[in-house]
Amino acid sequence: MSNKTSSKLVVFVLAALGLLVVPLIAQQFGNGPVRIIDLALLYVMLALGLNIVVGYAGLLDLGYVAFYAVGSYMFALLASPHLLENFENIAAMLPNGMHSPLWVIIPLGAGLAALAGVLLGSPTLKLRGDYLAIVTLGFGEIIRVFLNNMEYPLNITNGPRGIGQIDGIHFFGIDLGKSLQVFGYTLPSVTLYYYFFLALVVVTVLLCFRLENSRIGRAWMAIREDEIAAKAMGLNTRNLKLLAFGMGATFGGVAGSMFAAFQGFVSPESFSLQESVMIVAMVVLGGIGHIPGVILGALLLSALPEVLRYVAGPLQEMTGGRLDAAILRQLLVALAMISIMLLRPRGLWPSPEHGKAAPQAVK
Structure with missing residues (x-):
């Protein structure tokens, strides 16, 4: 084993140990910090899914939060008493209630979101920029307004009131919604969700890395660089674009179903335009098309607003309460993003530029 390979192995082992220990350390400060990390992991999934569309295929998608909403409401309807309370026929068919298993939820969430992605991509194939x-x-x-108004005449989404009493995740007989005793040590629910x-x-x-280095991934990047040239080389740009929308939406659907299980409640307010813009900002801030950069951008932008809660409070007190803490927090996030993009225009961790590693001619 070469020194380079062994050093990489050591880095991976240390990173794995660090990720396993992080919630145990954060738990010493309460459930709040662990909950922030849990939500940050969901945003990492969302950012990686959007990176397929924006980073690999070069298609600017500002409606990605719709797939997040599809996955969330799918899980909410299949794992809550809402449908049983509003539809007598469904209640008669399922006298013991509707409690869908995990192995049904994840594939169904991914499939529905992928279908929504294809439906979105179909009418946009000739559009650019x-x-x-x-x-x-x-x-x-449209998806958000649809969820907000599907209360009459049939109460499917419960409108702006949202859907509650959603079941948690059950994984190999373990209820992630309850604490677990392991060797005399109590692991709270938020910590169990972290590991899941x-x-x-x-x-x-792993899937994104395999896609990036596959024939399909290279075809996406060819479309991103020059669609006309890619088409001239024989690539079916239509099907490849639809595949990019579908694959990207898949991760959004899975992340949405996990969000519904983690929160136990979903409403249209969670899927606003601001959320979609924030996910795009994560991809751009970290480094478009570069998996480590996208992960870094997602972790920073998902955790930064929560961390700045502790900064905005004292600043509000200094101004005598004249500034709203929520608005001040958004201002601080915006200033941080502007500063980073001015200093690092290609992102915090951009992909290596083509030709940088090429050998130089000896004069």
């Missing part, structure tokens, strides 16, 4: 962004933005808003979300993120990273 700003026009594509506007259409996808409209699609995201971490496993999903690892699977997502």
Whole structure:
């Protein structure tokens, strides 16, 4: 084994140990910090899924939060008493209630979101740049408005009141919604969810890495660089674009179903335009098309607003309460993003530029 390979192995082992220990250390400060990390892992999944569309295929999607919403409401309807309370026929068919198992939830969430991604991609195949962004933005808003108004005449989504009493995740007989005793040590629910979300993120990273280095991934990048040239070389750009929308949406659907299980409640407010813009910002801030950079951007932008809660409070007190803490926190996040993009225009951790590693001619 070469020194380079052994050093990489050591780094991976140390990183794995660090990820396993992180929630145990954060737990010493309460459930709040662990909960922030849990939500950050979900945003990592979302950012990696959007990176397929934006980073690999070069398609600007501002409606990605719609797939997040599809996965969330799918889980909420299949793992809560909402449908049983509003539809007598369903209640008669399921006298013991509707409690869908995990092995049904994840594939179904991924499949429904992928179908929504293909439906979004179909009418946008000939659009590029700003026009594509506007259409996808409209699609995201249509889904949110649809969820907000599907209360009459049939109460499917419960409108702006949202759906509650959602079951938690049951994994190999373990209820992640309850604490677990392991060798006399109590692991709270938020810590159990952390390890489950971490496993999903690892699977997502592996899939994205394989896609990036596959023939399909290279075809996406060819379309991103020059679609006309890619088409001239024989690539079926239509099917490849639809595949990019579908694959990217898949991760959004899975992350959405996990969000519903973790929160126990979903409402249309969680899937606003601001959420979609924030996910795009994570990809751009970290480094478009670069998996480590996207992960870094997602972790920073998902955790930064929560961390700044502790900064905004004292600043509000200094101004005598004249500044709203929520607005001040958004201002601090915006200033941080502007500063980073001015200093690192290609992102915090951009992909290596083509030709940088090419050998130089000896004069």
